[in-house]
Amino acid sequence: MTNREKLKDLAVDVFLIDPAEFRLDLKREEIETWDSLGVVSLAVGIQETFGHHFTQDEAMGITGIPDIVRILEARGIRFDE
Amino acid sequence: MEVLIEHSAETSLAELTRQWDSPGTFAYVHEKSAAAASWLSTNPQLPQAYRKGHFCLLTSGSTGSPKLVVGRKQYSEELARVLDRAQDSEPVRETIVSLPLTYCYAFVNQWLWSKVMRRKLVLTPGFAKPEVFREALRRARDAMLCLVGPQAALLRNMFGGERFPGVVRLHFAGGRFPQERLSPLREMFPNAAVFNNYGCAEALPRLTVRRAGDGESASDIGCPLPGIELKSGEAGELLFRSPYRCVAQLDGQGFRPVAAGEWLPNGDLARDGGDGHWHLLGRSGEVFKRYGEKIALPQVLSSVNRQWQGLIGYYREKDGAGEDGYVLVLSPEPTGENLRGLMQVFRSSHPRTHWPLRIESAPALPLQPNGKVDSLAVRSMENRSLLWRQRI
Numbered sequence: 001m002t003n004r005e006k007l008k009d010l011a012v013d014v015f016l017i018d019p020a021e022f023r024l025d026l027k028r029e030e031i032e033t034w035d036s037l038g039v040v041s042l043a044v045g046i047q048e049t050f051g052h053h054f055t056q057d058e059a060m061g062i063t064g065i066p067d068i069v070r071i072l073e074a075r076g077i078r079f080d081e
Numbered sequence: 082m083e084v085l086i087e088h089s090a091e092t093s094l095a096e097l098t099r100q101w102d103s104p105g106t107f108a109y110v111h112e113k114s115a116a117a118a119s120w121l122s123t124n125p126q127l128p129q130a131y132r133k134g135h136f137c138l139l140t141s142g143s144t145g146s147p148k149l150v151v152g153r154k155q156y157s158e159e160l161a162r163v164l165d166r167a168q169d170s171e172p173v174r175e176t177i178v179s180l181p182l183t184y185c186y187a188f189v190n191q192w193l194w195s196k197v198m199r200r201k202l203v204l205t206p207g208f209a210k211p212e213v214f215r216e217a218l219r220r221a222r223d224a225m226l227c228l229v230g231p232q233a234a235l236l237r238n239m240f241g242g243e244r245f246p247g248v249v250r251l252h253f254a255g256g257r258f259p260q261e262r263l264s265p266l267r268e269m270f271p272n273a274a275v276f277n278n279y280g281c282a283e284a285l286p287r288l289t290v291r292r293a294g295d296g297e298s299a300s301d302i303g304c305p306l307p308g309i310e311l312k313s314g315e316a317g318e319l320l321f322r323s324p325y326r327c328v329a330q331l332d333g334q335g336f337r338p339v340a341a342g343e344w345l346p347n348g349d350l351a352r353d354g355g356d357g358h359w360h361l362l363g364r365s366g367e368v369f370k371r372y373g374e375k376i377a378l379p380q381v382l383s384s385v386n387r388q389w390q391g392l393i394g395y396y397r398e399k400d401g402a403g404e405d406g407y408v409l410v411l412s413p414e415p416t417g418e419n420l421r422g423l424m425q426v427f428r429s430s431h432p433r434t435h436w437p438l439r440i441e442s443a444p445a446l447p448l449q450p451n452g453k454v455d456s457l458a459v460r461s462m463e464n465r466s467l468l469w470r471q472r473i
Contacts, residue, residue, distance in 0.1 A: 014472065016428040037372065037433045037473060044472040 002081045003050070007068065010045045014038060024079070027064035042068075050077055082127055082137070083107040087183045094204070097182070098196065101136070101154065108137035108149065111183040111450055127151070128336065131329060138185050140282035148332035150185070152285045157189055160287065160306075160325035161197040164190060167290045167306055168276055173250055174223040175200055179207030179214055179232070184451045185286040186254045190227050190278065208232065208452070211239045221247030226273075229452040230256030234392050237265055246272050254278035254286070256453045257379060260299035261387045277303060279361075281347035283339075284309075285327050288347075289359060299383050300361045301354070311351070311359055312344070318365065319351040320344040366397070369405045374434045378407060381435050385409065388426045389419065394446045396460035400438055400473045409437040410459050411468075412446045420468055438473070441465040 001009075008022045015033040028034045034042075039062070043054045046068065052075055054062075062068060069079050085100055085107055087093050093109075100107040106127060127135075136157075137149045164170070176195050180187040195202040203224070205217045218226070218240070226248050228236070233253070251266065251273040253259060258277040259266070266275060275293035279302035280286040288311065291303025305311050310322040322344050329338045339345065350362035362368060367378040378395065385393055394410040415423070420440070427436050443465050447458035 013469070016424045018425075033428055033433060035433055041433075041472040048472070 003072075003077055003079050004081065006049050007065070007079070010042070010049055011065065014041045014045050022065075024065055024069060028062070030064075046072075052077070082132065085109045087111045087181055093182075094202075097192070101193075101196070104133050106132050106135040106137070106151075108139070109183050109188070110139050111181050113450055127329075127331070128338075135328070137331070138183060138188060138282065138285075140185065148330050150282050150285060150327035151329040151331065152327050156325045156328075157193055157285055158197050160285070161189060161194045163306055163308070163325070164194060164287060164290070165198050168225075168250065168252070169274070170194070170198070170225065170250065172223055173200060173225045175203050175221070176225040176227065177203045177205060177217050177221060177248070179205055179226070179228060180452060181450050184255075185282050186229070186278070186280075186451070187227060189286055190252065190254070191225075208235050208239065215240055215243070218245040218248065221245060224248045225250035225252065226270075227252045227254070227278075229254060230259050231392060231448070231454055232452045233259035233262045233266060234390060235452075236269065237262070237390060240269065241265070243269065245270055248273045251275045252278050254280065255451055257382065257386075258293075258299045258302075259386070260293070260297070261383065262390075263293055277301070279303070281349075283327050283330070283345050283347055284321060284323050285325055287325075288321050288323065291358070296358060298360070299386070300379060302351070302359050302361055304357045305359070311353070313350075313352055314346065317350040317352065317362060317368075318346050319349045319359075319361075320346055369397075371404050371406060371434045374432070376405075376435055381431060384426050384430050385423065388423050389415065391415070392446045392454060394443075394454045394456060394459040395437070396456060398438055400471070402473065406438040408439045408441060410441045410443060410446065410462075410465060412443050414442040414444070414466065415468070424469070433471075436471060438471050439467060440469040442468055 011022055012019050015031050015038060017031060039059055043059050047053050050072055052072060058071055085093055085096055131151055134154050135151050136154055137151050139147060139149055176191045178187055178191050182188055182192050203217055205214045207214055224247055230253050248270045249272050251270050277291040278287055280288040287306060288309055289303045289305050308324045312320050314320050327339055348365055350365060350368055351359050354360050363377045363379040369376055382393060389411060392412045395407050397407050400406045443462055447455040449455045
């Protein structure tokens, strides 16, 4: 499974979105279930899936999937497979 | 006090009638409550005033604290007549029993009603032997069937696609009313008027009755029966005053008489709808706060019921932050499509605080003798499978 697929599965699971809704440029405001508890749930899921623990600043600054990809790519986790 | 054990309804029916017609007080206890029966036979602690003209039933319910409710025979016979009128039972010729007669619902609404109103009592082993039960439904003739809410799912799973036109009254009590399943129930019982019966063992047992069509929500329990008063306490707890109530309770704490004008709590939360109908908000333990938001589990489970046709159980648990939550348990295991549909219900109808901490499944859920899901036992089941979790 590619990292993109892992991230998609995680977003589907955390935000209860339809798989077809997922895009790498998805913004937080497009998903009504991306609330404060969703951020916590997403952070736990990122740690479990990619082994990266978001700092508080990182978690608060995330405005969408592109920010997650950027943070993870900065730690060597590639999404251009 | 004489103690009569219900091994099966057939074996104890004649003795039950004899005990009711005799002046003495007796206790009627299911064989699965043998320990309680043993305790009763060696500790007949009823005061003198209660040793004639009364009967005792054991209620355990989901609270896990068994107690004996003491009723006056005369009061319950009056209630049977009240129920007959409130439920428009004149056309009913027989009543089909699928629950233990030691369960106060089956005892008063069916056994005693059939005795007082001189109608036929059709005993079946219920869902313990589905083929026998199905045959009784096929042979029904102007029959009244009394079920508990969770049995609506069993009906569909076991007898789905079949029609039982001989059932003309279909009653539900115990557990939430299956409002969301009315369409398939009406297909299965095309000639039946469906009623939501609400009450509790302490009321012996009815407080309100509602025709299914007179409300749209499972939480709508309808209007109090004639002579019965309801009110909400300061914390929203439902209190009742009834001329048909139990007159005493006996448990590990001892014997406690219930005064004629006493307001009794039954463990539910409810509000007056202002139109004569009362609305349940849940059991005292089913309403809680999560991240500052009030969660009424019955309302959440109502959404689940609209999507999921199997059995539903749950147990309470705290999340990693120490906040109250709950785990949803489904049976049988849902398909991927079922689960996605359920998740869409949560997404579209409920904020995240209402979502379960986890969704689990099990091949079967433990049921109490009265057919309700045994919530206390669900938590300790070993063969649960994890389907989804919130990661909080």
